[in-house]
Amino acid sequence: MAHEQKNRDATQEEPQTPSAQLAATPKETSGSQSDQASSNSGDIICTPPATDSASTTSMATPSNSEEISQPTLSSARPADDTYVTVTAANNNAIPVLENGNEPNISKREYIYFLPYPLPPDTEIPYSIHLPQKNPLNLPSRQLEPTSTLVLTSPKRTFVDIRIYKPFTMSNALKPLPNVGEPQRLEWAFGGTSSSRPITLPSPGPQHGKSQKRIEEESWTNITHSTWVHWIDSRFAVGSKTIPVDEGDMYPIAKDLTLEVGHAFHPALGAVKTHEEMWRDVDTVATNDAGTKLCVVLRCQAEHVGVRGLVVRVGQFCQGIIMEREATTVERWEWNGHHPSTTEKEKWQRTVRIGGAFLPCSVAFRAQVLGLGAVVRFHDFEWVVEELWEWK
Structure with missing residues (x-):
C-alpha cells in the first residue's frame, strides 16, 4: 500500500533486486x-x-x-x-x-478499491481498463482523495506522507495544511523497502485460450515489493502489531507503476483489495x-x-x-x-x-x-x- 524506489524499479525493463549493490x-x-x-x-x-x-x-x-x-x-x-x-x-x-542507483520521487495518481478476496477469474490489473471494461460493476472512475508523496533514498529508506485534500468544494482552492488541521493527516510512515522480480499467471479466465494468447496476455517485469514501517502514524512507536505492507508492482508506462495489494483501510472499516497508480517525478x-x-x-x-x-x-x-x-x-x-x-x-x-x-x-x-x-x-x-x- 505504499511505493518503492518506486521500486518503482518496476518501470524499468530489468527490475533491480534488493541485493543490487550501491556504488x-x-x-x-x-x-x-x-x-x-x-x-x-x-x-x-x-x-x-x-x-x-x-x-x-x-x-x-x-x-x-x-x-x-x-x-x-x-x-x-x-x-x-x-x-x-x-x-x-x-x-x-x-x-x-x-547512474542507475538514483533516489526516487513518486506521487500517487489514484487509489481504487476492489473486493477482498477477489471473485474468481477477476482480471488484474482492473482499474486501468475503466470505464470501458467493468465486469464487477464497481465505480467507473478512479479517484485520489489525498496529496501523497513518497521519497526513497538509494539505500531504500523512505518517507510516505498522505494528506487529505479539502473535504468540501468551498475549500477546494485552499492550500494543504501548514499549521494544525490534524484531521487532514490520512497516513504517514517511513522505513525501508525491498523488491524482487516475480512471475504471475495470465489474468482472467484461461478456458479456451491458446498457449500463445496466454503468453501474449501475461505481464512481464513485475516485482513484489515490501515496505517495513519503522515509524507509522497509525501505531505507537515500537509497536509490534504493524501489519505487513506489500504489493505487486505492474509497469504501466515509463513513469507509471500500478501497485496491487490488500489491507485494512480505516476509512472504509474493512479489508479491501486496492490498486494504486504511482507516477515517478524527475529529480x-x-x-x-x-x-x-x-x-x-x-x-x-x-x-x-x-x-x-x-x-x-x-x-x-x-x-x-x-x-x-x-x-x-x-x-x-x-x-x-x-x-x-x-x-x-x-x-x-x-x-x-x-x-x-x-x-x-x-x-x-x-x-x-x-x-x-x-x-x-x-x-x-x-x-x-x-x-x-x-x-
Missing part, C-alpha cells in the same frame, strides 16, 4: 567513512525554521532534573536561545552516486552547480518513545517524528520560480501538521554536513545516515 565514489579520496563520522569538528549553529507560534515545539528536559523526562509539546514559541546545533563530520565531501537540481542531492536523517530515542525520519530527494523534503502516539509531519518543496535569489529562500514549507521540531531545513545545506553529522535539538539527536550527490 559510490567519494569526491575526495582522503578520509574513510569512519573518518566522516567523527565529531571532532566544530559546531555549526543555525536557528530552527520559522514556524507559527501555535505549532512550535519545545522538547527540552529541565536542566535541574536528574531523570530524563519525556519531551513535552509547548504552545509557546521557543526562547531566543533555542538553537539547532549541527556537528559536521570531519570529511564533509558528498559521495557521488553512480531537479536546486544549486548553482546543477547537481542533485539526497539526504537522510534519523532520530531514535527509544527511552522516551521517540523516532523520526527525514528524507530529502532533490527538490522535495519530507519528515515525520513521533513521540509515542503523537505525530508531526512536514513537507517542503523547492520552487525554482520563486523570486528569491538564494537557494535557501526558494524552499517553501507546503505541509505541517503537529507540534514537534523536524530538521528539514538542515537538509537544504548538505554541503555543511557529511556522513555521520549530528543535528541536535535539545535532548534529541538526528544523525545523517545517507548523503548523495549526482548529475
Whole structure:
C-alpha cells in the first residue's frame, strides 16, 4: 500500500533486486567513512525554521532534573536561545552516486478499491481498463482523495506522507495544511523497502485460450515489493502489531507503476483489495552547480518513545517524528520560480501538521554536513545516515 524506489524499479525493463549493490565514489579520496563520522569538528549553529507560534515545539528536559523526562509539546514559541546545533563530520565531501542507483520521487495518481478476496477469474490489473471494461460493476472512475508523496533514498529508506485534500468544494482552492488541521493527516510512515522480480499467471479466465494468447496476455517485469514501517502514524512507536505492507508492482508506462495489494483501510472499516497508480517525478537540481542531492536523517530515542525520519530527494523534503502516539509531519518543496535569489529562500514549507521540531531545513545545506553529522535539538539527536550527490 505504499511505493518503492518506486521500486518503482518496476518501470524499468530489468527490475533491480534488493541485493543490487550501491556504488559510490567519494569526491575526495582522503578520509574513510569512519573518518566522516567523527565529531571532532566544530559546531555549526543555525536557528530552527520559522514556524507559527501555535505549532512550535519545545522538547527540552529541565536542566535541574536528574531523570530524563519525556519531551513535552509547548504552545509557546521557543526562547531566543533555542538553537539547532549541527556537528559536521570531519570529511564533509558528498559521495557521488553512480547512474542507475538514483533516489526516487513518486506521487500517487489514484487509489481504487476492489473486493477482498477477489471473485474468481477477476482480471488484474482492473482499474486501468475503466470505464470501458467493468465486469464487477464497481465505480467507473478512479479517484485520489489525498496529496501523497513518497521519497526513497538509494539505500531504500523512505518517507510516505498522505494528506487529505479539502473535504468540501468551498475549500477546494485552499492550500494543504501548514499549521494544525490534524484531521487532514490520512497516513504517514517511513522505513525501508525491498523488491524482487516475480512471475504471475495470465489474468482472467484461461478456458479456451491458446498457449500463445496466454503468453501474449501475461505481464512481464513485475516485482513484489515490501515496505517495513519503522515509524507509522497509525501505531505507537515500537509497536509490534504493524501489519505487513506489500504489493505487486505492474509497469504501466515509463513513469507509471500500478501497485496491487490488500489491507485494512480505516476509512472504509474493512479489508479491501486496492490498486494504486504511482507516477515517478524527475529529480531537479536546486544549486548553482546543477547537481542533485539526497539526504537522510534519523532520530531514535527509544527511552522516551521517540523516532523520526527525514528524507530529502532533490527538490522535495519530507519528515515525520513521533513521540509515542503523537505525530508531526512536514513537507517542503523547492520552487525554482520563486523570486528569491538564494537557494535557501526558494524552499517553501507546503505541509505541517503537529507540534514537534523536524530538521528539514538542515537538509537544504548538505554541503555543511557529511556522513555521520549530528543535528541536535535539545535532548534529541538526528544523525545523517545517507548523503548523495549526482548529475
